[in-house]
Amino acid sequence: MSEHLKAAPVDRKIFTPGVIILLILMANGLFFGLKRFLFGLGAVTNLDNYYPWGIWITIDVASGVALAAGGFTTAALVEIFHREHYHALLRPALLTAMLGYTFVALGVLIDLGRFYNIWHPIVPSMWSGHSALFEVGMCVMAYVTVLYVEFIPVVTERFRNRVNWPGLLSRFNAFTEWVLKILDNTFVRVMFLFTITGVVLSCMHQSSLGTLMVLTPTKMNSLWWTPVLPLLFLLSAFSVGYPMVIVESMIASSSFKRKPEMELLSPLARIIPFLLGIYFAAKVIDWVDRSQLGRLFNGSTASNMCLVEFGLGVVLPLVMLLIPGIRRSPAGLFSAALLIVLGVVFNRINVFLTAFQPPYAEKVYFPSIGEISVTLGMVAALIFIYRLLVTLFPIIPTHVQKEKSHVPA
Amino acid sequence: MSVNRRQFIRNAAIAGAGSTVGMVAVRAGEDAIQPSPDAMGVLTDLTQCIGCRKCEWACNQEPSNDFRENKPMSAFEDQSVFQTHRRHSSDSLTVVNRFEGSDGKPVYVKSQCMHCVDPACLSACLVTAFKKEANGAVSYDSWRCMGCRYCLVACPFQVPSYEYLDPLTPRVRKCTLCFRERTSRGSVPACVEICPVQCMTYGKRSDLIRMARARIANYPDRYISHIYGEHEMGGTSWMYLSGEPFENLGFQTLPDEAPPRLVEGIQHSIFRYFISPILLFGLLSATMWNFKDAGSGGTSHE
Ligand code: SF4
Ligand code: SF4
Numbered sequence: 001m002s003e004h005l006k007a008a009p010v011d012r013k014i015f016t017p018g019v020i021i022l023l024i025l026m027a028n029g030l031f032f033g034l035k036r037f038l039f040g041l042g043a044v045t046n047l048d049n050y051y052p053w054g055i056w057i058t059i060d061v062a063s064g065v066a067l068a069a070g071g072f073t074t075a076a077l078v079e080i081f082h083r084e085h086y087h088a089l090l091r092p093a094l095l096t097a098m099l100g101y102t103f104v105a106l107g108v109l110i111d112l113g114r115f116y117n118i119w120h121p122i123v124p125s126m127w128s129g130h131s132a133l134f135e136v137g138m139c140v141m142a143y144v145t146v147l148y149v150e151f152i153p154v155v156t157e158r159f160r161n162r163v164n165w166p167g168l169l170s171r172f173n174a175f176t177e178w179v180l181k182i183l184d185n186t187f188v189r190v191m192f193l194f195t196i197t198g199v200v201l202s203c204m205h206q207s208s209l210g211t212l213m214v215l216t217p218t219k220m221n222s223l224w225w226t227p228v229l230p231l232l233f234l235l236s237a238f239s240v241g242y243p244m245v246i247v248e249s250m251i252a253s254s255s256f257k258r259k260p261e262m263e264l265l266s267p268l269a270r271i272i273p274f275l276l277g278i279y280f281a282a283k284v285i286d287w288v289d290r291s292q293l294g295r296l297f298n299g300s301t302a303s304n305m306c307l308v309e310f311g312l313g314v315v316l317p318l319v320m321l322l323i324p325g326i327r328r329s330p331a332g333l334f335s336a337a338l339l340i341v342l343g344v345v346f347n348r349i350n351v352f353l354t355a356f357q358p359p360y361a362e363k364v365y366f367p368s369i370g371e372i373s374v375t376l377g378m379v380a381a382l383i384f385i386y387r388l389l390v391t392l393f394p395i396i397p398t399h400v401q402k403e404k405s406h407v408p409a
Numbered sequence: 410m411s412v413n414r415r416q417f418i419r420n421a422a423i424a425g426a427g428s429t430v431g432m433v434a435v436r437a438g439e440d441a442i443q444p445s446p447d448a449m450g451v452l453t454d455l456t457q458c459i460g461c462r463k464c465e466w467a468c469n470q471e472p473s474n475d476f477r478e479n480k481p482m483s484a485f486e487d488q489s490v491f492q493t494h495r496r497h498s499s500d501s502l503t504v505v506n507r508f509e510g511s512d513g514k515p516v517y518v519k520s521q522c523m524h525c526v527d528p529a530c531l532s533a534c535l536v537t538a539f540k541k542e543a544n545g546a547v548s549y550d551s552w553r554c555m556g557c558r559y560c561l562v563a564c565p566f567q568v569p570s571y572e573y574l575d576p577l578t579p580r581v582r583k584c585t586l587c588f589r590e591r592t593s594r595g596s597v598p599a600c601v602e603i604c605p606v607q608c609m610t611y612g613k614r615s616d617l618i619r620m621a622r623a624r625i626a627n628y629p630d631r632y633i634s635h636i637y638g639e640h641e642m643g644g645t646s647w648m649y650l651s652g653e654p655f656e657n658l659g660f661q662t663l664p665d666e667a668p669p670r671l672v673e674g675i676q677h678s679i680f681r682y683f684i685s686p687i688l689l690f691g692l693l694s695a696t697m698w699n700f701k702d703a704g705s706g707g708t709s710h711e
Contacts, residue, residue, distance in 0.1 A: 042573030049498065049570040052558035080693055082700040113556020113571065113579040117536070120555055126536040130673045133559050134535035135680070196693045200686050208676075215529055215563045215672045218642075218663055227671060359567050359661050360496050 007091050007394040009158070010256055018255070019387065022380040029377010032370040033110055041113060044370035050358040051365035053111075055349075059375050060107030062209055062348040064100050065140070066237050067341065070248070071097025071147065072202035073241025077271075079195045088397035089264060091154060092252065093245050095386065095395055098147040103382050105144060110374065132211035139205035146198040149187055156184045158393050206237040213351055223295055223306045224355035226286050235282050239275040240344040242268050243317075243337035250334050252396060255387075260330050261397065269327040269337070276318045276340065283310065305346075305354050313343015439674040441643055441667060442527040448545035449592065450614035450646035451601060452621055453519060455658065456631055457608035460491065460505055460517035464600035464609075468503045468521075471599040473589040476500065494659065497521065499572045502584045503600060508658045516651075518658050519600070519609075522547060522568045522584035523638060524646035525667070530583075532669035533563035538581070542593070545614060545646040546586035554581060565642050565663060586646070614646055621650050643667025 036044040047054050074093035077083050109115045120126050121137045128134045163176045187194075210233030217225055226232070246265050253260045287293055296303050317339040326332035353365065367375075390396050466485040469476055478500070491507035503521035510516045528547050531539035538553040539560065556579055561569045572579035587598040596602075597611040610617060618639055625632045637655050638648035641663045649655070656662055679685045 036576075038576055040572075040574045040576040040579065043576075045573075047558075047573060049496070049561060050567065052561035052571060076693070080697045080700070082697070082702075108557075111557075113558065113573075113575075114554060115556070117553075117555040120536040120553060123536075126553055128535050128537045129680070130532055130669070130676060131535045131559075132672060132676060133533065133557065135676065137535055192697065196690055196697065199693055200689050203689060204686060211672060211675055212559070212562075214675065215533055215668050216565070217668055217671075218565050218661070219562075227675070230675060356562075360494075360659075 006398060007088065007154075007396060008398040009392060009394055010390045010396050010398075012256055012391060019384065022384045025380035026377050026384065029374045029380070032373045033377070035370065036110060036374070037115075041111075044368065044374070046365055046368040046371065048365075050361035051353075051356070053352060053356075054365060055353075055367045055371050055375055056107050056111040058349050058352040059345070060378055061104050061111070062352055063345040064104040064107060065206065065209060066233075066240055066344050066348060067244050068097040068100030068104070069202065069206065069237040069241040070244040071100075071241075072199045073238060074245055075150070075195050076199050079192065080199065086264060086268060088261070089245055089249065089268070091395045091397075092249060092390075094147065094150050095154075095389060096244070096248055098144075098151055099382050099386055099389075101140065101144045101147055103378050104140065107378060132208045132215070135208045136205045136212070139201045139208070143198060143201040143205065146194050146201065149194050150191065150198065152183050152187050153191070154393050154395060156180045156188070160184065202237070203234060207231065207234040209233050210351075213355075216356075219356060219358050221302050221355040221357060222290065223287075223292055223302060224351050226290060228282070228286055229351070232279070232282055232286070235275075235279040236344050236347060239272065239279045240340055242272050242275070243340040246333060246337040247341055250330065250337075252390070256396070262328065262330060262333075265333060266327045269321055269333055272337075272340070273318055273321045276314060276321070280314050280318055283314070302354060305350055309343060309346045309350055312339055313346055314340075317343070439670040439677070441670060444526045444545070444614055444644055444646075445543065446615065447543060448526070448614045448646060449586075449611065450524070450545055450617050450648060451586075451598065452610045452612075452617040453647070453649050454608045454610075454624075455516060455518055455649055455651040455653075457606050458505070458517040458519060459606055460488075460507055460515065461605060462486070462490075462505050463603045463605060464519055465501060465503055465505060467599040467603040468584070469501070471587055471590070473585060473587040473591060473599075474502060491515075497568060497570055497583070499570045499580075499582045502582060506659060508653070510653050511657070516653055516658060518660075520659075521600075521647065522586075523566050523642075524584075524586055525566075525642060526645060527643040527667035527669050529563040529565055529642070529668055530560035530569060532672065533559040535559070542588055544586070544588075544592055546588040546592055547583075548585045548588045549581055549583065551578070551580040556581075563668075565668065566645075566661075614648075617648060621648065624650060640665040643670070 032044050041047060045054055045056075070093040074086065074090050078086050078090045109118060112118060121128075121134055122141070160177070160180045163173045163180070164170070165172055165176070207230035210229035210231070213220060213225065214227055214229050246269065249265060250260045252258075287296060296306060317336040320326045320332065320336040320339075323332075326336060462485045466480070466482050468474060469480050469485075491505075494506055495501075495504045497504055497520065503519060505517050505519045508516045508518060524545055524547050526545075528539065528541060531537075531541060531547060534554075535557065536553045536555055538550050540548050540550070542548055556571075558571055558581070560581055561571060569581050569583040571581055586592050591598060592611075601609040601611045610620070612620075618636060621636045621639075625634050625636075631652055632650055633652060633654060635655060636648050636650060637660055638645035643666065649660070651658060
């Protein structure tokens, strides 16, 4: 089937009612974002000395990084394991990763008290190899660069031999063509190096995000605190990559009124139970090893949160995806994939917030309107830019010609 | 299955087993950091403190601390503050709290940064804004700081605080043992100097421990047999003697292991000489090569 799928710019108008809602959310987020930069973190957030990290770190950054795992897992599948027939899924996955990480960087920027020092980790005199956060920072910076490089072929494909600047700028046409040609001939040739580097960098910082909380054994609920947190973060990133690709692809299909690409997504879904199964096993072995099973069922809020996270986010979708009928049904596949995605987000929220029990705290952190607004605004902006880019660039696979005339409603 | 791929799978299995062994080895962590022989420290004898809050005032006046507002002594004479349990904040790097002793008499507890032997804040910081000075003080350089607040997350004693309301130059705030203007020049911290009953002693950490042991031995009725900070979280430069069990006085019961050893054990075993990333890069390149001919033909369809 893949022969009939070719990435092409989506031919849809940009402003729809959905997009207007996105714009409103973005404006609202921007308002609180500006307020934060004018009056400080304290004016907008509920953060305090006990809970220094809120949803901007948990959702925008930690969950954002996890959900962008679709990029490196798909790149590994297509480019390293040479499952070429999934090629049609690679570009959307890379675009999400690229946008996802860009917003992770923005999320960090708005959360940093001294945002203008964000470049400090690069300065050798400030290097701090013992800090897991240092490694996360360096890897994310490097990986964002790799993702932008991986996007170059999309740009060159769109504009090569088609550069046509308006008016006076047209004198740069030849020059732009020349730049595109150079890019095409250099970067694109060594792209495999970038692909492998991207996967390595991803494995490094996906796991190190988990290492962050290993530093606080006395301040965390032992259902989540374990020295193998980095391994669990890595395995959950592996297992959320393809579900994220599936969710995204199906949402895009329905929003652009197309048929879901089940002929690609169903076989892709067969890989998920292996990855999710390994994560499942690692979680259970860790609990048994640290004798936490009793605590898991003791009925406390934390244990219930943990059971929901594990039951709905891991066990249920694992069982669902083992059933071929569910993998083949769009509704079944979508629900299972969405459960995994939400499960991983819930896991990150649990690790960084639910499990975090700082001593002497008078109240438990709950995000403020401002924090929620900024997070929603960022998500809205991400979706908006994604939509914009797929209408401009050849990203989303299209059933070329054949099916254009009879798209089912 | 081609010979190539079978061999590859075997290699991958070996690599997988290797990394699992690595993860298991990691759990042992690194060897504990020992305090340097020259390290200084403070011993606070809680049986002597009278709750006058002069130390809070001296701290506020101390130039090393760069307070944005220096308050008058009168601001620290109010005893009603003892009705609530206070913690350090961005404008108070040390606070005194009152607890009720088992004999009904008040027990006053001064708290501040413990100046850990193996500080979690320092291990957390990604731009080395904290420094463990030769005298044991944990100092902070706001110029390097990015304001990520990982140090606040990391500190097991819940010490650092943040200037959340400052939009441009917020600082992490914590006691620095008056490093800049005092202890780096051989004088004693401001709070230790001002205390009218001298309940704090500034000296070599090893001497302080000897002194504390002697006091416990000489006055077994006055002290419980526990020097808080000798071992907690890998040991601290600031230590306490008490007549009451520490858990009744707002102190946490903490393990002896310093968490940075565990984390740095993980970081070092994975990243020493970039071993794991390089191995992974090699493994992935080999895979890319091995599966080159697999193409789409060899894969399953539903
Ligand atoms: S008590 Fe906290 S702030 Fe002070 S040195 Fe130890 S970890 Fe750092
Ligand atoms: S807030 Fe500043 S001092 Fe604390 S860890 Fe972050 S960069 Fe380091």
